[in-house]
Amino acid sequence: MLNNVGRDIPEEVIETTKKEVFKGVRYYDGHVYEKKGPETKCVIRSGGDKLVAGIRDVLLKCGIKDGMTLSFHHHFRDGDYIVNMVMKEVHELGIKDITICASSLGKAHDPLCDYIEDGTITQIQSSGVRGRVGQAISEGKLKGYAIMRSHGGRVRAIESGEVKIDIAFIGAPTCDDYGNCRGIGGVSNCGVLSYSMVDGDYADKVVAITDCLVPFPNFPAHISMTKVDYVVEVEAIGNPEKIATGAAKPTTDMRKLMMADYCTQFVINTPYFKDGFSYQTGVGGASIASTISLAKVMKERNIRMGFGVGGLTKPMCDLLLNNQVDCLLDTQDFDLDAVKSVQNMKHFRISASEYANPFNKGAIVNKLDFVILATLEVDVNFNCNVVVGSDGVITGAQGGHPDTAAGARCTVVLTPLLQGRTPAVCNEVTTVTTPGESIDVVITDYGIAINPARQDLIDCMKEVKLPFKTIEELRDIAFSIAGEPKKVAFEDRVVGIIESRDGTIMDVVRQVKKRA
Secondary structure, X not given: OEOOOOOEOOHHHHHHHOOOEOOOOOOOOOOOOOOOOOOOOOOOOOOOOOEXXXXXXXXXXXXXXXXXXXXXXXXXXXXXXXXXXXXXXXXXXXXXXXXXXXXXXOHHHOOHHHHHHOOOEEEEEEOEEOOHHHHHHHOOOOOXXXXXXXXXXXXXXXXXXXXXXXXEEEEEOEEOOOOOEEOOOOOOOOOOOHHHHHHHXXXXXXXXXXXXXXXXXXXXXXXXXXXXXXEEEOOOOEOHHHOOOOOOOOOOOHHHHHXXXXXXXXXXXXXXXXXXXXXXEOOOHHHHHHHHHHHHHHHHHOOOEEEEEEEEXXXXXXXXXXXXXXXXXXXXXXXXXHHHHOOOOOEEEOOHHHHHOOOOOOOHHHHOOEEEEEOOEEEOOOOEEOOEOOOOOEOOEOOOHHHHHHHOOEEEEEOOOEEOOXXXXXXXXXXOOEOHXXXXXXXXXXXXXXXXXXXHHHHHXXXXXXXXXXXXXXXXXXXXXXXXXXXOXXXXXXXXXXXXXXXXXXXXXXXXXXXX
């Protein structure tokens, strides 16, 4: 069945998942539903604590068994130890058919591949997957589907009862013996615990794992003792030095710096750039550079930002230090400077639900003026792909991409015209993760294309000296340099589902065809 972005969703997938196909970004606006609640064990006895000797002991106390859903958060990114630590014990207990429901999975979780192959893990639900796990899924080694959801979409799925978490594991940089968790104050700080807040609220059993047990009460708690069943102390929960890895680094690439400058010039020439504007940027090199560039113009023109939001980096936190923004709203810290900034009184922690859940009574993304994003591919219909590489292998994550794109008044996507030797602007993306109706502007090192649906933006740029082109012209330039790319060869079998943030099916990912 064809959906709203022209992707053919197999009837088998629709029947198996009992889902609708994507019908537009605002299809569910005004939808009414009832939130589900977790199973809760009352604690009325006086005194005592919730300490358990180790991971295996806590798994047994939680009644671990075949077919359960275990959840994890990814605030440590490539420095995370929790997922591998827990799944090693699950495997050694002989448990099978586990569903991993993580806010994201990365290269740190490569050891999970062995558990996929032996049937310990049969389903994965995540914002996305990188490393060997993505390769394994793409090669068809996972028995069930890998379901990719945006950060807001994950919260929606949990709160609506679509996903039932049996045991949630929260890596807490500090925790007391009664379960009050904080993302700071220890030896392995990650700043905030925003993605695990919904797990604490909705999982049947919640386990806090810490490497820094502190005296009660560990206040103000980021996740309260009222949510936590057990506490386990381990030697180390993660390596904070590896939070700022991959894309989450500044760039010295001249092409990306040029795109950042184009982005700044575009932003400051829109009607939204004025005192009190709101802003979010991704963690790609060009996106980070655009924040630095924008800060200079803000200072020159004496314009203040009302709030900055999202996964935060040093340049965003510098705005707070330099008194250029009223406050920061934080769901994730992408470097140690951002982790340190959490102690600032105007640096606020927010939950992933407050940030981007489309099924609540209003998310922060809906109040954004600008969001600056990256992409692997964008097509002539402005559809973006941030999950599947040009070789057909799952190698990225939706994150907040679809959430912020849908909510912001002006969504800007930055991408080099060529990713290596592969055109990033093409006729049709390999996989649609963010629909073109949410994308307003595409900025490349060869020019800028404005979505024809945004005539207002086209009009306000008429006198601006920037290299404007149509999206088709950018595609043609890319093809003239590198040639038109061949379509990736896939098998028929569907290995992954790309969900829209409202739970409808945006696209599917098929098994990669083996080379002869």
